[in-house]
Amino acid sequence: MTHRDSTEERTAAAAAGERMKIWKSTAWTAGAGALAFLLSGCEAPSGGDSELVIGTENLGGYNPVNGYSVDGNSPFYDGLLRLQEDSGSGEMPELAPALAAEDPQPNDDSTEWTVKLRDDVTFSDGSDFDAEDVAATYEAIVDPEVASESVDAFRMIKAVKTPDDHTVVFELDEPTPTFTSRLAVGILPSEAIEEGTPAADWKVNSVPVGTGAYTLDSLTEDTAVLTARDDYWRTTPELKSVTLQAYADTSALAAAVKDGKVSGAAVPPRSVDQIKGDGQEIHTARTADWRGLTLPSDNPFTKNAEVRKALNLAIDREKLVDEVLAGHGTPASTPVGEFYGDAYDPKAEFDVDLDEAKKLLDEAGWKAGSDGVRAKDGKKAVIAVTYPAGDTVRGDIAAEISAQLEQLGVKLEVKGQEWDDIEKDLAGQAIVYAGGEQPYNIDHQIRASLHTQTKTSGVFDNPANMAVPGADDVLDHAAVETDQATADADYRQVQSQYIEAPSYLIVAFLEHTYVADTEGWDVPDTTFEPHVHGSDWGPWWNLADWKKN
């Protein structure tokens, strides 16, 4: 009995001590919990009362001088001209006056363009819009110190004169009949221009100030809140508040649409039908956004023009469009599509011909090896291919091209990378490339991809710096040709030159696909889109004209 008692006593004492400890630790944990809630409460909720949440992949970088809204489409900015809805006629939409009071007037040889400006427009910071702002914006784009990424399209600007507060005169180095398409760039107030500083570092990248229908209320790493301006000059937007939510990659974005976290977003073509939920609709937009592979100039295999032609002949583009893009696209062999009217050469298309492709490779000395991969002088027909890792559509295209080229005895080593890594080796590996950054004039559409690099070229203009023999001269001539028919003939000639010695493996023009819930609103039709897509495009390209129904 005594033994039991003493045990009990001991355990009781121990238990009492332990109870104390438990109480103490309970108090600690409760305190910790309270502290946790206090800490996290420091971060204010954001965008909670927005009428619309749109998913996107990128936020920030809102500097029109550095390529943002170069095509004249942004909630924050207006250009002198603006895009129209896609008429559906097959041609590209015309540009209509926006901040310009009327259509721009060229002189006889298109070396001087005069634009009359509206006088009833204010910036979101309250200052008045005048000729000074237009001149400052365009001068900044061509300022080497500013290092604008979109300078190439504006390389011909010599000076911007302001005869009065509401007139701008662009003086050009050379005749530029397609200059109107350059007049869509968003205009910054002259006070926001930071002369001598790289455009990538300007304050407007995160604090945009423009004449657009919306202002940026707040911007964090993944959320932007937009508020409508009641004093917008063109109309009074009925959609008062919009939140843009960024997701890390295509699949995270698609999941957010599916889960109803966002009202809509750009969605990969192959999954739009399954992702579309109740109350959501599919919106599509025609584009000049082409996909293909750059072919490395620093690779013994693709260095040869005959080889590049063989690769182009071996690809079944119809199959790719049907299976990888689920029919949301059109096969493409060159950067020029039917929508360029007479400048497009219908004969400049590759028809799939695997036997011809094999013959070309045999003739070029690349013979089939025992392992199925062709080789010449001990070097294998292997191409390293890279694509931005989060972009599943590009990854799919790479996988399909790789599978198709396997029949030809060519091996593709595909890997996904971050842009910073891709940029390190542009000539040694093939990139799953997207063209059509500024498609509203054919000059830039074709020049950016086919012209060899010049001192105004952007980093991703013709990344492998591969030349199409004779094309540079024809392009330079076409750019300054004021006779439309002659210029069109030049562009057709470039396409036939390209077919003989292609510098890319171009496969398709995309049709951009969006899933969106627009219930309760009358939404303007989509427009003809450039490469960029996302929350500034699709059904949202013209938020100012959304009307309650």
Next chain:
Amino acid sequence: MILAGLAGGAGVFALSAASPSNPLAHTVAGWEFASAEARENLAAAYDTGGWPGAWWQWLLTSLTTGDLGYSRLLHTAVGEVVLGRGLNTVAATLCAVVITAVIVLIASVLLARFPGLAHHSAASGLIGAWLAVPSFLIALIIVVLFGRQLPNPATSAPITLIPSVAITIALAWSAMLIAAARSAAAEVWSTPWARALIGRGFSSTARVRTVLPSVLSAVRAPAVIYVPVVVLGEAAVEAVLSYPGLGNALVEAAAGADLPLLATVTAIAAAVTTGLVLGVRSFGAGGDDRFLVSGAGAGGLGKGYA
């Protein structure tokens, strides 16, 4: 000895940071405001030295100027990232601690109350299975099953995102602790005096009072030892649940090789770990290493891959 070593190290830092050959010392502080030339110098320094060189440069600069650098991926100064996101991580961790404490306490009481439980092979198998599930998979399952119900990061404050993160971390952590608790309970319940207690018809409260202390003390060591592992090792959970915490930033930084951010988070991890180990050594049981070793060992077998 240690102090002298530290002083010497600091001296070396000061000297090399002040040297004109350290381009970082003058430029990182204002990457956004740096001239193009200064940026090129900086980029060159990063390129030529490779990553150890860049890491060393970062260390020098951050120690001498207090500037942690600029995150290329998040477009923000690293200092701000750490402040903003660190707070979120601390908050989620504290919540996870609370949830874990509750789960482990309940499990310990049950183990102390029912003598057969600890010895039951189903319980052992269940804990084994639970331990086997990697934490990113728990997070993934939560996302897939409850994706619709989870709050929307666009329209809600980080506080509303905490529960899913905290629960996932707590689930991963408590598996390990409950495994330790079970071992301890099994051991206690197999001793003759414990069996004698049962034989003499001890009430259930008395059982709990008697056995619970041993069980809890077995849990304490691994719990303390693995705090840093749990806090910093659960980066995958934050990434899968897109929680705006430091761990998520770390994953992004590692995937995108964003050195200043990566280096900062690593330094924080090292500091937290060292601090905790030192703390446990000084104030833990008796101030010797046995406590640590037993904790590390108990967790080690169950830890697998926290």
Next chain:
Amino acid sequence: MNRRDQSPSRQPLRPRRRSLRPSRRVWGVLILGVLLVLLICGRFMPGEGTDFSRALLPPVDGGLLGTDHFGRSVAVTVWDAAGGSALAALITAAVTTAIGAGIGVVSTLSNGLSKVSTGLLIATLVVPSMLFTFIVVGILGGGRTAIMVTVALTHWPLAAQLIGPKVREEWTSGWVRFDRCLGAGRTQILRWHVLPAAGGRVAAAMAVIFPSAVVHEATTAFLGIGVDPAAVSLGPLIAWGQSDMTVGAWWTLVVPTCALMVLLLPPTILARRLGERPRSL
């Protein structure tokens, strides 16, 4: 932890907890071995080609377990990936255990060495090994090999701590001295005493390191750190599955997840059983 083991009087009271009795243990190991061999065979199967016309077909329509994002058979692809992971993890576990055992035995030779070894144990067990892997692989790249090297670097002290002292204990035990007096050679002592005694510990160490290596690889690759998203490996396959779940293709997520659990569950449970009382084995 096992103080009571030294007291013979309490021996009869030891509970029937050593559930892995020899026969069952043999069976367990046999089944595990066959499973492993089967898995690893998948690594050497001819890989499935991309065929987008067959993408995301559900089970039955698209073969046994359906097809994935690229139109490959999920069954074959997952088998391939799981086999690759299993093979890599097995090699890692064996090498790490061998290194750890070597260092562990050497460090028991002197008090100082043992202190160093204990310090290393604490240091590495406390360093978040997953974090370490993210950082190293994120910066250096290198995919699977790099991940396995970081696992070896962070896990060897565990093997050292488990195996070293046990071997030393056996080597200096009374039995061994007794046998030596009777003229037994080193090989015989190794075979009769040390190996049987340390065998359980070796198995325990491998049973911990193997799943750990698998999880390190899967997590790192799932998050896309240093590994190509199109690689045939469980992490990327699960990531693809998560993305394809949004279009209703549940099989692309469920199958690789189950495969991962098949790789993890048996060794983890085995590790629990062996690890509870490593000394009694």
